[in-house]
Amino acid sequence: MREYNFEIEEIENGLRLKNLKDFQPSHIFDCGQCFRWIKDGDESYTGVAMGKILNVRRDGEDIIFDNTNMYDFENIWYDYFDLGRDYSSIKNQLALHDENLAKAVEFGWGIRILQQDGWEMLISFIISSNNRIPMIQRAINNISERYGKDLGEYNGNHYFSFPTPQELSEASIEDLRDCKTGFRDKYIYYTTKAVIEDEIDLASFVAMEADICHKELLKFKGVGAKVADCIGLFGMRKYGSFPVDVWVKRVLQEFYQAEDMSLPKMRKYGMDLFGKDAGFAQQYLFYYVRELEIGK
């Protein structure tokens, strides 16, 4: 077994993580980075990632991972939850930047940026454009049900993997419209087509230099600056990304004296302001203002 700076206890059908710092399920799953983790009635979250169903909840000071084992923890969940990163150090650094960021970090103390799948992020964030979270979730769920693999049951519900490019290429534009993707149906269709025909491996984007990665992502239909930044940050480890949506735009205007400038300028403004950790700063700020509806 590997050595960690927290303790793991194997329990019935899962794991108990003790002394795990900077980890709060609600902060992680509700900070806007993912769409497939749904809160159950018991305050636990169930989601699908890397073809596995996992349930996560807090139990006092501990975190419970249900429906998994040590093997998957070491091979999947450790990296997925970015457990090798020292978030306390990042938070301390950000808190020194300014008062507002300090408050945002305190508010979303348990946020972690998940290391999600690049291909899934590509399609998911295309769907996110000019859309609402419940509808984004529904569309992704429809796509997974119809084109992904049945992963079986957990607590009475069926879960499906997010389809591979090959699997999703079975869908026509009309099929995608039926999944309630709206006008983004053709973006998804042509993006999937491009990935298949040009044999693009989205996982290889992780190794790319951030700027190149961003430019490559912009080549896909339905991917603009904001969506490319989200894909880069959440699916390709580009932590200097600064996705600017309506909320972040408000943040920059409310807290950081930004004028009402264009999106490309806002993006540069944020990246210059926060530097290499801009992506982390963006997440804490986004969660803070959206939860409290600051500036609305």
Next chain:
DNA sequence: AGTCAGGTCGTCT
């Protein structure tokens, strides 16, 4: 009925 939501695309200066 009109507006708005994790924006992007196409078209026109």
Next chain:
DNA sequence: AGACGACCTGAC
């Protein structure tokens, strides 16, 4: 380069 309207969908 930069501005502007259109766009699925459904909830307020």
